[in-house]
Amino acid sequence: MFCKPGKGRQFGGIFNNAILAVGSIGFFPLQTSYLSPPNVPDMQLFFTTDIIGQRAALPADEARHCVQVLRKKPGDRVQFIDGEGGMFTGRILEVGKKSCVIAVEEEERNYQPLPAAVHLAVAPTKNISRIEWLLEKATEIGLTAFHPFFSEHSERKVLKPERLEKIALSAAKQSGRAYVPKIMPAVPFADFLEQAPVCEQRFAAYLGEGVKGSLKLNYRPGADVCLLIGPEGGFSPREAALAASKGYALVSLGPNRLRTETAALAACHTVNLINQDFHTRLDDRSL
């Protein structure tokens, strides 16, 4: 469903030729939209929530990037998202140094929603870059909301949401997603359990005795899910009892030790991989 024939992007031409030459062989379009099926968003997606009727305005930083870095001009076609599932195409009406007004020509609401909500609850690692990395990758793969929590053994006690929000937005634009994962405020673990989203399935990843099976075998395709990944230092007994009382089921992610962020991404990818098929069955999309 992602195709933009005739788009004069960097490698589009040679790749069309290459594919004709080699039959069904092709390669993953990582940073370009060459050979993408219909509806693929532009490589450069913008973001704004300032959309009134058929007129949209980019916020200052997005406008600056559009106008000063990419040198877009009135009449140029642009695509943007609202972060809530809206994918828009329009033409630039007028530009300033930090402003860009767009006439909306096409819009699609609820653009490629995930087949199921994926909530990921993780205690931030001591090394903040590992959490930032996790958020970027989980967003690319498919994430509804990120719920950081502080547990008794957490080494990190502060987490600033602003940078995480930028990372989630950037990764969503990068991967052509119209939904930007929500970054929930970091709260104490007990508070998270109280406020946790209502999901059909809740899992706590675990490697040890008493595991009922793998996440893969226990996750029901299409089910909204909350995935709980323990902190580097482990939960306290009080925290474990609290989680149990909220119905988190014990599952394995495989026989090996995984770091916090690896476990979290593996859990997220497992759910989304299972839902690839569910997705296909739902609306007969090609994978």
Place this chain on the structure above:
Amino acid sequence: MFCKPGKGRQFGGIFNNAILAVGSIGFFPLQTSYLSPPNVPDMQLFFTTDIIGQRAALPADEARHCVQVLRKKPGDRVQFIDGEGGMFTGRILEVGKKSCVIAVEEEERNYQPLPAAVHLAVAPTKNISRIEWLLEKATEIGLTAFHPFFSEHSERKVLKPERLEKIALSAAKQSGRAYVPKIMPAVPFADFLEQAPVCEQRFAAYLGEGVKGSLKLNYRPGADVCLLIGPEGGFSPREAALAASKGYALVSLGPNRLRTETAALAACHTVNLINQDFHTRLDDRSL
């Protein structure tokens, strides 16, 4: 199968109590081995290839870490790997500032092999940290060998293997793996295709028209596999034709754009996740 009851590690005691208190609920032992099933290696695994009969010596940097950082002494129990599937347990015989001699007491060859060889071929990204991250995570999840290649559009033209080898070793020890992924020398793309490992299945990840299906649906459980992930700039027509002549089949990793390193890890995890079940069927291991 990973359990070490009675091991006096940091959170082992309280976690055993916690689990007794909360029934089947438990959490993922990320940086500790508490509640790990039988055979789980120590949190701190060492590495050496200097093993002669029942006597092993750690290399200088490992010995230094063991003796000076962890303050291990003669008589202390240690576990180590040889990187080729050997998992050893022994007691320290004698130590120096940069030396540590161990009497081997137990050894297991071919410790937890992957159910299938997973070869990952990727063009290094411009930002080297993204490749280093990929290698760390792929090693945790399960990787046989890493094959970097330079293609015509690669922005990075140099790749030093030493640091990558350290990352692979560190991640293997961290995740309790006895096999350390081989880091192959970075070579031109055409040379990679000539030298590529013989695998039962070969895939090139792709998002676009002509995709036969997903990697998930095309991968045959237990099959040795070579996964080819395109560079940031795309392959040239000549490169695409070359790969086609080597039988790389076109598969999708899902409908969204993924960065090079995300695509590579997703492909790797997809194969290993499918093989989790294959693994179970092979030897009835619990997951």
